[in-house]
Amino acid sequence: MTQVALRAVIKGTGSALPRSRVSNAELANKVDTTDAWITERTGIKFRHIAEPDETTSSLAIEASRKALDAAGMAAGDIDLIILATATPDQTFPASATIVQHALGCNGGVAFDVAAVCSGFLYAFSVAESMIRAGSAHNALVIGAETFSRILDWEDRTTCVLFGDGAGAVVLSGEVGTRGALATKLHADGQHNELLYVDGGPSTTGTVGKLRMKGREVFRHAVTNLTSVLHEVLAATELTPADIDWVVPHQANARIIEATAKKLALDPSKVVLTVDQHANTSAASVPLALDVAVRDGRIKAGDIVVLEAMGGGFTWGASIIRM
Template sequence: MRAVVTGSGSALPVNCVTNADLADRVDTSDEWIVERTGIRQRHIAGENETTSTLATEAARRALEDAGVDASEIGLIILATATPDFTFPATATQVQHALGCGGGVAFDVQAVCSGFLYALGTADSLLRTGMAKKALVIGAETFSRILDWEDRTTCVLFGDGAGAVVLEARDVADNGPGILATKLHADGAHRELLYVDGGPSTTGQVGKLRMKGREVFRHAVVNLADVLKEVLVQANVEVDMIDWVVPHQANARILDATARKLNLDPSKVIVTVDQHANTSAASVPLALDVARRDGRIKAGDLVMFEAMGGGFTWGAALARM
């Protein structure tokens, strides 16, 4: 029994903000941002666009792609660090909007690794028979927690959502499905990437704070290590991978991780230039782009990886 990806979908806010647009707001430039991050634009949620509305749109597109009716979904796991409310879970709002109430629906909070955590959790629940079909969603409105006067962070992030439909199936050894997942966390480095607020501390939402150089260093090491762990678990060599769909944080991190693994850079799906860092949404967003433009096809061996605040990090290998 494996959890098989049968569809994907994504959603972006209407408002697209270029680096030049940001240069009118903070002390920065297109050249400065591109050189350090590879980012050229990002989408910023408007007044009527929330994490739940973006997640719902991405979920509907994933259901359409899979040819699945919402009534067939028995499990929804939504990864986000920017929920609509402290509670109820944003997943329950998506469930209600889709009209498939009664099943399991909850949020996962692992920041940029959230989609990997949600994917691993859904995989486990589908294998044990908790549900037959699931929606796994990554959705964020990070623009709500940015300090728009801090040019070192506000240029890095964007809003969006991505979703996949998973179905529990009995398949052959060489058939499709999630083959291996590894997840990690280490709370010792909280001060390197965090939000300076919360319900039980300040009583306010707070703003994102980050020490970029330190995060970069940890990201390259942690991601390379967890990718190797998954390869060992799945008994797969790195040159057997058709595509890597990484968390889209920074083009430099993507390049450095590929070099550390001796991985062909042409196999890495890159969307950070168009979407910036959309946290938990970035992996499913990139996957959907690459599936719809024809790069990722049925039968391909695809590696997903991400690292986020906490620190949390993880990777998963799937046959599409």
């Protein structure tokens, strides 16, 4: 008997941002920088910074509730929660379990994934695999970060680049043409010193602060993202012309533009939110996806590419029919 293949279909999206919205001009009052300097090098104009009562899990919970509402599903329908984050509420337990309890869907599977800016794609791939294997039926995949907690606010080359936020999607197994078509993931640990946090439980016993060599990261990002996008296109036998929308990791407008140019992608098909949110790490892709779904750009049936690269280095891309 031929087994019918399941695909993981995005049924709903949601996002959340901290209350505090900080402009480049406001940041320049505290940091040795200017609006012109930040805008020219990154394309960033604003970022959201978490208040003391806002956490990675509280943002994830808000984004998840919105995604569930968009999917027309109840929390009790969810049997898998994967939260991608580099800034969990606690060293343990997983922040995914905090989200699970707050939503009221205890008893299923819940865990965190740490792959920094590529975290959402890693989490998405795991959830997709579990759905196809029959280990889960309905999943919440979340990217959530409070990166402001690990920034060195005296380092103007890094603190201006990041913001806080969360994005979530509800995935369900369905038979048909919709859903994830192909995903490719990679990691290369030799570049640790180019983008890392200088602390951790087993080394310093402290959280640490983010450190980055921006020029080298930029070069690797353009090369790696171009390569992995070629991989997923080849896996699906699609061409750039077949793509309706690209939702890239929102790290730097120049990286996004350079990658699109190398692939001959139409810039009008690229979702750009980095100007409003800055780099929200693992939250970046699902947050941008939710924006484009809710404003009507991304519609059911569209072919959408998600891509990201982060510390590790980790990187990946996925092609989805919405």
